[in-house]
Amino acid sequence: MEELDLNEQQRVRRQKLGELQATSRDPYVRRLPWPRTHTAADAIAAHLDGRLVAEEEVGLVGRLMTVRIMGKASFAHIEDGSGRIQIHIRRDRIGEEVYDNFFKKMIDLGDFLAVRGVMFTTRTGEPTCEVRELALIGKTLNPLPDKWHGLRDVETRYRQRYVDLLANPEVREIFVTRARIVKAIRRYLDDNGFLEVETPVLQPIYGGAAARPFITHHNQLDQDLFLRISFELYLKRLLVGGYERVYEIGRDFRNEGISFKHNPEFTQLEWYEAYTDYHGVMRRVEELLVAIARELGRGMTITYNGHTIDLTPPWRRITMREAILQATGIDYQRYPDAASLAAAMAAARLHPEQTASRGKLIDQLFGDHVEPTLIQPTFILDYPVEISPLAKKKADDPTTVERFEYFIGGLELGNAFTELNDPIDQRARFVELREAVAGADENSHPLDEDFLNALCYGMPPTGGFGTGIDRLTMLFADKQSIREVILFPHLRTT
RNA sequence: GGGCGCGUAGCUCAAUAGGCAGAGCAGCGGCCUUUUAAGCCGCGGGUUUAGGGUUCGAUUCCCUACGCGCUCACCA
Numbered sequence: 001m002e003e004l005d006l007n008e009q010q011r012v013r014r015q016k017l018g019e020l021q022a023t024s025r026d027p028y029v030r031r032l033p034w035p036r037t038h039t040a041a042d043a044i045a046a047h048l049d050g051r052l053v054a055e056e057e058v059g060l061v062g063r064l065m066t067v068r069i070m071g072k073a074s075f076a077h078i079e080d081g082s083g084r085i086q087i088h089i090r091r092d093r094i095g096e097e098v099y100d101n102f103f104k105k106m107i108d109l110g111d112f113l114a115v116r117g118v119m120f121t122t123r124t125g126e127p128t129c130e131v132r133e134l135a136l137i138g139k140t141l142n143p144l145p146d147k148w149h150g151l152r153d154v155e156t157r158y159r160q161r162y163v164d165l166l167a168n169p170e171v172r173e174i175f176v177t178r179a180r181i182v183k184a185i186r187r188y189l190d191d192n193g194f195l196e197v198e199t200p201v202l203q204p205i206y207g208g209a210a211a212r213p214f215i216t217h218h219n220q221l222d223q224d225l226f227l228r229i230s231f232e233l234y235l236k237r238l239l240v241g242g243y244e245r246v247y248e249i250g251r252d253f254r255n256e257g258i259s260f261k262h263n264p265e266f267t268q269l270e271w272y273e274a275y276t277d278y279h280g281v282m283r284r285v286e287e288l289l290v291a292i293a294r295e296l297g298r299g300m301t302i303t304y305n306g307h308t309i310d311l312t313p314p315w316r317r318i319t320m321r322e323a324i325l326q327a328t329g330i331d332y333q334r335y336p337d338a339a340s341l342a343a344a345m346a347a348a349r350l351h352p353e354q355t356a357s358r359g360k361l362i363d364q365l366f367g368d369h370v371e372p373t374l375i376q377p378t379f380i381l382d383y384p385v386e387i388s389p390l391a392k393k394k395a396d397d398p399t400t401v402e403r404f405e406y407f408i409g410g411l412e413l414g415n416a417f418t419e420l421n422d423p424i425d426q427r428a429r430f431v432e433l434r435e436a437v438a439g440a441d442e443n444s445h446p447l448d449e450d451f452l453n454a455l456c457y458g459m460p461p462t463g464g465f466g467t468g469i470d471r472l473t474m475l476f477a478d479k480q481s482i483r484e485v486i487l488f489p490h491l492r493t494t
Numbered sequence: 495g496g497g498c499g500c501g502u503a504g505c506u507c508a509a510u511a512g513g514c515a516g517a518g519c520a521g522c523g524g525c526c527u528u529u530u531a532a533g534c535c536g537c538g539g540g541u542u543u544a545g546g547g548u549u550c551g552a553u554u555c556c557c558u559a560c561g562c563g564c565u566c567a568c569c570a
Binding site: 007012066077086108109123128144148151154159202209210255256262384389390430491492 | 505506
């Protein structure tokens with residue numbers, strides 16, 4: 001079966017495996033043959049600090065990554081979770097039989113080894129373990145990628161991320177960065193009185209965003225369920241319930257196109273804070289990004305996509321109206337409907353999309369002419385009401401809501417509102433939205449009556465916020481594709 | 495879904511106006527006791543993504559399929 005597809009190198013390794021088993025050496029041991037006293041990094045540090053007494057043995061484990069056999073002695077590097085350490089293997093130390101017939105013949109790059117020996121420093125100054133005893137603790141049957149170039153093929157890197165990770169240390173580093181970002185977020189919110197909660201991933205009605213959902217089914221209940229596209233409507237229920245500050249970090253699922261900044265499932269942070277508005281949220285967002293930068297030890301300056309970005313608060317705040325006016329000379333407030341705005345855009349040779357609504361046209365102006373210029377951290381304030389059904393209207397302008405999105409490095413990172421807590425207005429907005437979607441089947445997306453009922457019990461004045469953890473990781477890891485910051489990004493099955 | 499590009503040895507990459515498919519690493523055999531992309535000598539390894547077409551001859555040109563990348567569209 002599978003054996004027929006093996007290449008030469010795989011066959012050689014399997015033959016070695018068989019020979020090891022034939023000589024009753026277990027290639028997949030149950031226990032280490034001697035204790036692991038140090039990680040690679042600890043052994044090097046202990047040696048450099050003089051913490052090891054003379055002839056003190058260290059026990060190390062790791063994957064064999066390089067070998068340089070020079071006759072009767074060899075140098076190699078083994079790698080564990082802490083890094084690499086060089087080992088020196090002398091035939092007169094470990095014995096001719098072991099050196100010639102085991103180490104040289106049976107051990108391959110990629111195998112897991114246990115060694116014990118004494119630390120010394122080589123002529124070139126590298127801390128190295130002089131091996132007194134060597135054992136194979138895990139055999140590897142596939143050859144590793146090129147030791148110098150690593151694994152480059154993008155498709156293989158994503159499909160077989162385990163190979164990418166073992167061959168490319170800088171890829172491992174991305175996911176350390178990602179974990180530290182999440183840790184910094186939790187610490188910031190926990191320290192500021194936010195309660196971490198978990199709300200349903202499987203929802204009978206989806207809402208809180210515009211995306212199309214994934215649909216699944218509960219067999220016993222014989223009920224279709226949606227994978228959530230947002231946490232918003234559930235978290236707001238919790239404010240009705242009396243929690244003042246809540247947050248959730250979790251997975252959202254959106255059945256939309258895949259791109260360098262979209263994966264069908266992605267990790268979202270949302271928080272809701274009672275008794276504040278979107279200005280209060282802005283200050284927190286600034287503080288949060290500073291906290292993340294501190295956790296990563298970066299200072300306030302980061303590099304993204306060749307740009308130097310200064311995270312020092314306060315960030316630029318500009319309304320969408322003003323930003324578009326500056327970029328295009330068009331003040332969309334002067335054009336109260338889609339037709340007049342489209343005419344103004346056409347007059348300015350800005351190619352309006354013919355069938356677009358006014359909100360869409362504004363979005364087009366913004367996306368084409370403003371968004372790409374938002375390199376330094378910027379809050380864009382005050383969005384058209386028709387594309388913001390969950391945000392409170394401006395007191396003096398019912399066509400505009402108190403909403404911001406924030407942008408860094410040209411990336412749209414997150415979204416916030418002064419939350420709409422007027423249940424009558426909320427119902428009206430949901431209805432308007434549904435009517436605006438031409439040809440929509442009402443039954444396919446009924447109003448979330450329970451959410452509206454919750455608002456009728458009273459939600460305090462609230463500022464809410466959502467941001468993509470994946471995109472934040474792209475920013476701080478300086479990666480231009482979301483697939484680089486998701487361990488197992490979605491690909492077509494082959 | 496549309497457009498453009500890419501797919502060669504285990505890995506990283508070459509190659510041909512259409513004319514025997516190559517290198518480095520890795521593997522195998524040999525030499526080598528302070529190397530670190532170790533070095534030296536020798537050897538093996540390919541359905542050139544898959545299927546079809548044109549041709550005396552296709553990795554190369556054409557068509558189809560599959561996958562990936564970029565991009566557009568979609569994405570309150």
